[in-house]
Amino acid sequence: MLKLLKYDLKRDGYLILGVAAALALLQLFVEIGGRYRGAEDEMRIVFSIFSYVMAALLVVIKVCQSFLGSVRSAGRRLLPLRTFHFIGAGLLYGVLLMAALGVLGMLQLAYYMHTGMLGVQNISASGMLALLLSGGWTTIFLLLSFFLIMTVSESLRFKGRYLAAVLIYFILGSTISWVENGFLGGQVAGMMMFGARIQNPYSIIVQSSGFVGSWPALVFELLLAAVFCGIIVKLIERRIEAA
Amino acid sequence: MEQLLEFQSVSKSYGKRTALRDVTLSIGPGRIVGLLGSNGSGKTTLMRIASGLTRPDSGTVRASGHEPGPVSKASVSFMPDKPVFESWMTVGDTLDFQRDFFADYDPGKASRMLDFMKLSRKDKASSLSKGMQERLQITLALSRRASLYLLDEPIGGVDPVSREHILNALMDFYEEDSTIVVSTHLVADMERIFDTVVMLKGGGVVLHEEVEQIRIDSGKSIDQLFKEVYAEC
Numbered sequence: 001m002l003k004l005l006k007y008d009l010k011r012d013g014y015l016i017l018g019v020a021a022a023l024a025l026l027q028l029f030v031e032i033g034g035r036y037r038g039a040e041d042e043m044r045i046v047f048s049i050f051s052y053v054m055a056a057l058l059v060v061i062k063v064c065q066s067f068l069g070s071v072r073s074a075g076r077r078l079l080p081l082r083t084f085h086f087i088g089a090g091l092l093y094g095v096l097l098m099a100a101l102g103v104l105g106m107l108q109l110a111y112y113m114h115t116g117m118l119g120v121q122n123i124s125a126s127g128m129l130a131l132l133l134s135g136g137w138t139t140i141f142l143l144l145s146f147f148l149i150m151t152v153s154e155s156l157r158f159k160g161r162y163l164a165a166v167l168i169y170f171i172l173g174s175t176i177s178w179v180e181n182g183f184l185g186g187q188v189a190g191m192m193m194f195g196a197r198i199q200n201p202y203s204i205i206v207q208s209s210g211f212v213g214s215w216p217a218l219v220f221e222l223l224l225a226a227v228f229c230g231i232i233v234k235l236i237e238r239r240i241e242a243a
Numbered sequence: 244m245e246q247l248l249e250f251q252s253v254s255k256s257y258g259k260r261t262a263l264r265d266v267t268l269s270i271g272p273g274r275i276v277g278l279l280g281s282n283g284s285g286k287t288t289l290m291r292i293a294s295g296l297t298r299p300d301s302g303t304v305r306a307s308g309h310e311p312g313p314v315s316k317a318s319v320s321f322m323p324d325k326p327v328f329e330s331w332m333t334v335g336d337t338l339d340f341q342r343d344f345f346a347d348y349d350p351g352k353a354s355r356m357l358d359f360m361k362l363s364r365k366d367k368a369s370s371l372s373k374g375m376q377e378r379l380q381i382t383l384a385l386s387r388r389a390s391l392y393l394l395d396e397p398i399g400g401v402d403p404v405s406r407e408h409i410l411n412a413l414m415d416f417y418e419e420d421s422t423i424v425v426s427t428h429l430v431a432d433m434e435r436i437f438d439t440v441v442m443l444k445g446g447g448v449v450l451h452e453e454v455e456q457i458r459i460d461s462g463k464s465i466d467q468l469f470k471e472v473y474a475e476c
Contacts, residue, residue, distance in 0.1 A: 003343045011331050075327040077296055079344045080317035242296055243325070 004081075004089035005096070008066050016097065019058055020104070026051050027108060041117045052105055059101060063094040064146050071154065077242040083233045087147060094143045095136055102135060141225060145172065148228045155239035176224070180217065245308060247272050247391045247422045248293055253302030255288055255446075262288040263299070264446040270422055272390070275413075275436050277454075277465070278426040280443035281473045286426035287324060289443065290393045293424075294321035307390045317346065320389035322380050324396045328368045335364030337383055345387050352416060353386035359412055374405035381409055385416045392423040398432060406432050434465040442472055 009016070027048060034044040067090035070076045076086070112118035149172070153165035246269040255263040263285045270276055280286045291297040292304055295311030309315040328337040334357070342348045357364065360378040362371075368379060381397055397413070398406040406429075414436060417423050427433050434440075440457070442450040449472060450457075454465060461468060 006343070007329075007340065010336070011329065073329070074296060074323050074325065075329060075340075078294060078316055078321055078327065080313045081344075082313055238298060241291075 001085050001088045001092060004070070004076075004085065005092050008089065008093050012062060012066070015062070016100075019055060020100070023051060023055050023104065045112065045117065048108060052101065052108075055101055056098065059094065059097040060143065060146065063090055063097065063143060064150060066090060066093060067147055068150050068154070071151070071236055071240055072243055074242040083236050084229065086236070087144075087229055087232055090147060091140050091143055095139050098135065098139045102132075137221075141221060144225055144228045144232075145169075147232055148172075151232045151235045151240065155235045179220065183216075245272070246270060246305070247307055248424065249303075249305040250289070250293075251303045253289075253292065253299045253304055255285075255292065255297065255299050261446045263292070266302070266443075266446070266448055268441060268448055268451060270424065270439070270441075272422050273420055274422045274438045275417070276422065276424045277430070277433060277437040277440040278424055278443065279428065279430055279440055279465075279469055280426075281428055284443040285446040286443055287395055288446075290321065290395045290424070290426055291323075293391075294319060294323075294393055296321070296323075318389055319391045319393065320384045320387045321393040322384035322395060322397060324399060326368070326376055327380060327383065330369040332368050333364065334362050334366045334368055334371075334379060337368055337379065338364070338386065341383055341386055347388040348386060349388050350386075352388070353382065356382040356386055356412065356416055359415070360408070374401040377401050377405065377409060378412075381412055385412065388418055388421075390418075390421050392417065392421060394423060394425045396426055396428075398427065398429055403432075410436060430469045431466040437465065440465055442469070444472065 030044050030047050030051070034047070067086065070086045070090070109118065149165050149169045152168055153161050156164055158164075248268070248270040250266045250268040253263055253266045254261070266285075266289065278286050278289065288297060292299050293306045293311065295306070295316055304311055306315045307318040309318075328340070332340070338350075338353050338357075341353070342350060360375075360382050362375065362379055362382065366375075368376070371379060377397060377400075381394070384392060384394060394413075398409050401409065410433065413423065413425075425433065425437075434454070437454050439453055440450065441448060450468075457463070457465065457468060463471075
């Protein structure tokens with residue numbers, strides 16, 4: 001898995017550095033240019049958050065593209081690896097890039113705290129750990145969902161399979177939401193699961209109470225992730241041929 | 244004697260088109276086998292199934308003693324008819340990739356092959372000419388000490404000089420106790436290296452015989468026999 005990751009990073013190295021540089025320059029532009037033009041603090045923060053969301057979106061697209069490339073590539077499919085390794089490498093790649101983005105975000109947050117633009121309450125080591133776990137799990141679950149949809153789309157052999165994939169995505173998302181809301185009290189993954197939440201743009205509360213979601217909800221998501229993995233592996237091995 | 248490649252009643256279809264039809268075949272160690280057939284006869288499908296890239300619809304396959312999968316892939320070296328390397332890679336990257344994933348990769352052999360093929364580690368693989376890409380593909384496949392090599396059209400689309408060079412590389416760098424299966428329809432160029440030939444037609448095996456035996460029995464070269472068998476194709 002790590003070797004696959006090594007070659008993914010080698011392939012995308014310049015692109016990643018380019019996006020990181022563009023993001024850093026954009027933040028400088030927003031801060032320096034914004035202050036020069038007299039933009040409100042809120043506007044600068046919102047613009048900054050927006051740029052991070054865009055960067056995160058790019059990461060998701062790049063990781064999905066990389067996963068699909070591995071599945072389609074004869075060179076990679078000929079490697080003496082189990083199919084699960086391709087999924088694992090994709091997830092690891094996504095988590096790594098998101099973590100890098102998170103580090104940049106944390107630096108930005110520290111800057112906002114230092115300049116008094118934003119207040120962070122109840123911050124603690126366990127709270128931060130909970131935040132990291134929440135972010136990691138959200139990334140993994142999201143990517144796994146996308147991997148599943150892409151794999152299903154690749155395994156279909158009729159015109160309009162991409163449209164079918166979009167439909168499947170919405171049906172899947174709705175079904176999961178329905179189960180979460182109907183049977184698990186709406187408490188599932190993401191920020192709520194490990195006890196971190198953003199109250200408003202000026203006050204981020206990082207609770208240190210650890211796991212605050214329900215155990216059935218967590219088990220449900222873990223089971224779902226395992227089922228997703230199983231389906232992806234079966235479809236790749238049985239239905240998707242490398243070019 | 245353990246067979247390196249075994250097909251037992253293997254069939255494969257793509258939609259309504261039958262690529263392989265009830266193929267039964269076994270190939271032992273230490274052979275250079277020509278897999279011959281016209282376009283669409285099933286050569287590539289057979290190789291892809293043996294390498295684990297494609298699943299058969301029915302029948303059983305064993306390559307290097309294992310069902311196609313991660314274990315067999317570790318000891319079977321497959322050169323597909325399309326580039327196996329990634330477009331961003333240099334020649335050096337492609338070899339490093341082999342080294343990182345295959346325990347049987349031999350860096351000394353790879354280095355000798357690079358010299359023989361007149362390839363430079365710094366060249367970008369996707370920028371090489373067709374002939375040089377074929378040389379690189381052969382280098383990647385033969386730089387491993389595999390027990391079974393599957394080469395799909397290694398000289399297809401390259402000039403006669405490169406063909407000669409690739410064939411010489413095959414003879415010089417293959418392991419004596421391993422087996423090479425080479426698919427081709429350029430029989431005249433390659434028949435000198437074959438010990439055995441397997442002819443496919445319409446997805447089925449029409450001939451599986453030792454080259455010497457064919458020459459003795461029919462008094463013909465493999466190329467002449469090939470032209471007779473595929474006359475109406």
